[in-house]
Amino acid sequence: xxxxxxxTNEYNARIAKTRIAMxxxxxxxxxxxxxxxxxxxxxxxxxxxxxxxxxxxxxxxDPVWWGRTQDxxxxxxxxxxxxxxxxxxxxxxxxxxxxxxxxxxVTHLRDRGWTKSLGVEMDNYYYSAASHRVLSDAxxxxxxxxxxxxxxxxxxxxxxxxxxxxxxxxxxxxxMHATLRAGFKLGRPKHELVAEVQAAGIAGLHDLPGxxxxxxxxxxxxxxxxxxxxxxxxxxxxxxxxxxFEISGCYHRYHCPISRxxxxxxxxxxxxxxxxxxxxxxxxxFAAAKPGTTCEDVAAxxxxxxxxxxxxxxxxxxxxxxxxxxxxxxxxxxxxxxxDTTPLKENMTFHLxxxxxxxxxxxxxxxxxxITPTGGQPLADIPREIHTIPSA
Amino acid sequence: xxxxxxxTNEYNARIAKTRIAMxxxxxxxxxxxxxxxxxxxxxxxxxxxxxxxxxxxxxxxDPVWWGRTQDxxxxxxxxxxxxxxxxxxxxxxxxxxxxxxxxxxVTHLRDRGWTKSLGVEMDNYYYSAASHRVLSDAxxxxxxxxxxxxxxxxxxxxxxxxxxxxxxxxxxxxxMHATLRAGFKLGRPKHELVAEVQAAGIAGLHDLPGxxxxxxxxxxxxxxxxxxxxxxxxxxxxxxxxxxFEISGCYHRYHCPISRxxxxxxxxxxxxxxxxxxxxxxxxxFAAAKPGTTCEDVAAxxxxxxxxxxxxxxxxxxxxxxxxxxxxxxxxxxxxxxxDTTPLKENMTFHLxxxxxxxxxxxxxxxxxxITPTGGQPLADIPREIHTIPSA
Numbered sequence: 156x157x158x159x160x161x162x163t164n165e166y167n168a169r170i171a172k173t174r175i176a177m178x179x180x181x182x183x184x185x186x187x188x189x190x191x192x193x194x195x196x197x198x199x200x201x202x203x204x205x206x207x208x209x210x211x212x213x214x215x216x217d218p219v220w221w222g223r224t225q226d227x228x229x230x231x232x233x234x235x236x237x238x239x240x241x242x243x244x245x246x247x248x249x250x251x252x253x254x255x256x257x258x259x260x261v262t263h264l265r266d267r268g269w270t271k272s273l274g275v276e277m278d279n280y281y282y283s284a285a286s287h288r289v290l291s292d293a294x295x296x297x298x299x300x301x302x303x304x305x306x307x308x309x310x311x312x313x314x315x316x317x318x319x320x321x322x323x324x325x326x327x328x329x330x331m332h333a334t335l336r337a338g339f340k341l342g343r344p345k346h347e348l349v350a351e352v353q354a355a356g357i358a359g360l361h362d363l364p365g366x367x368x369x370x371x372x373x374x375x376x377x378x379x380x381x382x383x384x385x386x387x388x389x390x391x392x393x394x395x396x397x398x399x400f401e402i403s404g405c406y407h408r409y410h411c412p413i414s415r416x417x418x419x420x421x422x423x424x425x426x427x428x429x430x431x432x433x434x435x436x437x438x439x440x441f442a443a444a445k446p447g448t449t450c451e452d453v454a455a456x457x458x459x460x461x462x463x464x465x466x467x468x469x470x471x472x473x474x475x476x477x478x479x480x481x482x483x484x485x486x487x488x489x490x491x492x493x494x495d496t497t498p499l500k501e502n503m504t505f506h507l508x509x510x511x512x513x514x515x516x517x518x519x520x521x522x523x524x525x526i527t528p529t530g531g532q533p534l535a536d537i538p539r540e541i542h543t544i545p546s547a
Numbered sequence: 548x549x550x551x552x553x554x555t556n557e558y559n560a561r562i563a564k565t566r567i568a569m570x571x572x573x574x575x576x577x578x579x580x581x582x583x584x585x586x587x588x589x590x591x592x593x594x595x596x597x598x599x600x601x602x603x604x605x606x607x608x609d610p611v612w613w614g615r616t617q618d619x620x621x622x623x624x625x626x627x628x629x630x631x632x633x634x635x636x637x638x639x640x641x642x643x644x645x646x647x648x649x650x651x652x653v654t655h656l657r658d659r660g661w662t663k664s665l666g667v668e669m670d671n672y673y674y675s676a677a678s679h680r681v682l683s684d685a686x687x688x689x690x691x692x693x694x695x696x697x698x699x700x701x702x703x704x705x706x707x708x709x710x711x712x713x714x715x716x717x718x719x720x721x722x723m724h725a726t727l728r729a730g731f732k733l734g735r736p737k738h739e740l741v742a743e744v745q746a747a748g749i750a751g752l753h754d755l756p757g758x759x760x761x762x763x764x765x766x767x768x769x770x771x772x773x774x775x776x777x778x779x780x781x782x783x784x785x786x787x788x789x790x791x792f793e794i795s796g797c798y799h800r801y802h803c804p805i806s807r808x809x810x811x812x813x814x815x816x817x818x819x820x821x822x823x824x825x826x827x828x829x830x831x832x833f834a835a836a837k838p839g840t841t842c843e844d845v846a847a848x849x850x851x852x853x854x855x856x857x858x859x860x861x862x863x864x865x866x867x868x869x870x871x872x873x874x875x876x877x878x879x880x881x882x883x884x885x886x887d888t889t890p891l892k893e894n895m896t897f898h899l900x901x902x903x904x905x906x907x908x909x910x911x912x913x914x915x916x917x918i919t920p921t922g923g924q925p926l927a928d929i930p931r932e933i934h935t936i937p938s939a
Contacts, residue, residue: 201776202763205672205875225862225904229774246862247886250879255670277677278647280597280874284679285670285695303677304644346757350750358742364781365738367763371594382621384593389756470617470638481873482672483597487642494639512617 158198158235160407161316166235169196172309173212182274182300184264185212186290188282190480192306193220194408197234201226204281204480206249207256213269221260223249257289270294274302280482307486311475313502318525320409321477321504325523325535327365327404328411331356332537335400339417339544344389345398349374356404366405369479370412373401380517383510394546395420399510399519403484404535410476410484411534412506414519420546429511429518430541432464436472436509437522437539444505444524444531450495453531457491457509466511473507476523499526504534551627552590552799553708558627561588564701565604574666574692576656577604578682580674582872584698585612586800589626593618596673596872598641599648605661613652615641649681662686666694672874699878703867705894710917712801713869713896717915717927719757719796720803723748724929727792731809731936736781737790741766748796758797761871762804765793772909775902786938787812791902791911795876796927802868802876803926804898806911812938821903821910822933824856828864828901829914829931836897836916836923842887845923849883849901858903865899868915891918896926 158166173196177185186209193199193210196218208222217240220230224246231241244259264270273294276282291299313321334355338348349372359365375385377396392398396419403412422430439456457472473491476484489497491505503526510519520539524531565588569577578601585591585602588610600614609632612622616638623633636651656662665686668674683691705713726747730740741764751757767777769788784790788811795804814822831848849864865883868876881889883897895918902911912931916923
């Protein structure tokens with residue numbers, strides 16, 4: 156995801172709206188440890204998030220990238236930041252028992268006089284309790300506000316350039332699902348099929364190279380599918396079992412996650428009933444998902460469709476998606492569920508997740524979509540029905 | 548990584564040694580949020596670590612799995628724990644602005660009377676500053692010790708069953724590197740090659756299915772390779788550029804990371820000199836890496852070999868590997884570097900990382916190896932030399 160994917164104007168607009176949110180929350184200096192937020196603000200890309208790193212956005216001036224010395228060249232190559240704005244922490248402090256990289260961050264913050272009214276992402280994989288302890292001990296816990304999701308919220312409405320990326324990711328998702336349908340055969344060990352689908356997502360299509368997705372393929376079969384986050388194994392595809400694949404194409408870090416269910420043989424009545432409920436849920440949601448409608452209103456389309464079919468769906472039915480790094484392709488802001496009264500805006504993008512998990516099987520048929528004035532519009536074109544093959 | 552990969556005796560031994568470390572650190576109840584540690588203690592497997600979850604190990608009794616309601620069936624399927632030991636937090640609290648899953652954990656801990664002398668993994672991706680705040684506010688910060696790495700250290704010496712897994716991962720790594728050498732061709736867009744290599748790792752070999760690795764392929768070329776964590780792009784392989792691939796086979800979550808460098812054309816003298824230094828470094832390290840030698844002593848083999856070639860290596864030169872989940876395949880305990888005086892023990896496993904990054908290129912030739920009485924023994928069999936192909 157080179158910074159060159161987006162214009163200077165776009166980066167300026169991202170920073171401007173982030174600063175408005177900072178001002179509203181009384182934050183002078185925001186420490187952004189979420190790799191997706193770092194990339195969105197600066198273009199930074201690399202698998203370096205397993206050590207402490209951050210983008211620091213002060214009330215004025217360009218953002219600052221801060222990371223391990225060894226990753227500074229990567230920051231120079233991938234971000235649009237001037238060289239003076241790339242700060243590092245000593246290589247020898249990598250995973251060291253007596254030093255913590257955030258000690259170096261404290262020094263940098265003091266050097267710049269950025270020690271008051273800080274904001275941090277308290278609930279993020281890449282801002283540990285230990286990082287917070289170092290920062291609080293040095294600069295005072297009262298001085299540090301919780302800014303979890305502050306940048307994530309700014310990412311909710313996608314720019315035209317971002318939608319283009321997501322539609323490219325959608326073409327990759329469609330290519331992966333076509334590969335999946337073609338390779339789905341009775342008796343085939345599932346890991347072989349996963350290998351093909353993953354390769355399709357990375358090799359991509361002409362002029363459309365793929366990136367790694369933020370979540371590995373979730374691909375459970377039969378009773379495994381009663382659990383919702385089982386990845387895969389080498390068990391052969393078996394007659395009378397439903398398998399679902401939750402996968403995403405990824406283009407320059409933008410995602411378009413889509414699940415489909417496949418079946419060896421003819422699905423029994425209860426699974427067909429679930430399928431019908433899911434398909435109506437998607438159609439109803441797309442019809443309702445216009446700007447101004449709330450998250451809970453569109454979620455109701457899903458719950459009601461399941462209720463009509465005699466099923467109870469006990470979990471949320473969607474979340475925002477876009478630019479992401481592992482371990483999550485969601486944006487962790489709003490959710491499509493009861494109680495979330497956030498109004499939808501044009502060009503927000505969601506993964507609609509009308510899955511159903513019973514003790515004996517799971518069915519997931521999902522869509523990534525964008526909010527438009529005429530309703531939800533899918534970001535990829537993939538047949539929705541359960542794909543069946545003969546069981547003998 | 549089903550729990551059935553290991554015997555009950557092995558799980559009992561793992562828990563027993565973890566409890567000894569808990570006692571030494573005055574911890575009655577250990578909250579283990581690192582997915583690798585959770586899997587090592589219970590067999591739990593699933594891509595669910597993007598929401599709060601933990602294994603709770605009290606001074607007595609079986610461990611307890613705690614996670615999202617939707618993931619409880621996955622815990623029932625993958626762990627060896629009795630059903631009563633699978634606790635959950637309410638599905639509706641997933642990524643919710645007004646609730647934090649750790650509130651439910653506090654209730655569970657109170658129910659069991661496990662509210663004193665707690666230990667938590669302060670510096671882990673999957674124990675956020677917000678999680679710690681909830682726990683501290685409820686149970687008192689003074690009551691909670693930092694147990695970062697406590698379980699990781701117990702994992703350092705591998706059992707015979709684990710070494711078998713790692714050798715299988717090593718066979719997958721060798722298969723991936725053979726695929727890489729075969730597919731490395733002038734003008735080939737790199738993402739196509741990455742797709743093939745990834746597919747080889749997952750499709751695996753007869754009776755050897757692959758899993759997803761904890762780190763995506765790092766595969767920079769030319770100047771990109773001066774940065775150490777660039778993944779890949781669609782640029783064609785170009786004459787007179789070094790490319791290195793840092794990749795790992797993964798078998799039931801066990802890893803064997805190995806890097807190799809490839810070159811289109813004849814590498815220039817400075818790269819050949821680096822290669823020679825790396826090859827000597829590996830040979831010297833393997834000769835020295837016997838039980839009783841310290842981490843810094845074996846690291847010296849690498850630094851001295853580079854110094855003899857006129858290069859300065861400015862970063863650590865290895866770390867322990869084994870069972871892992873994203874975003875890191877290292878164990879984050881000891882490091883092969885100056886100042887680390889940890890003595891090596893038989894059946895410890897490391898990724899030896901004698902890479903060299905200059906402003907213009909990078910060379911990485913690395914090995915995963917096990918400590919034996921006769922020295923370091925590689926876990927995979929892959930030609931070490933720079934693989935060259937004609938540039939025209």
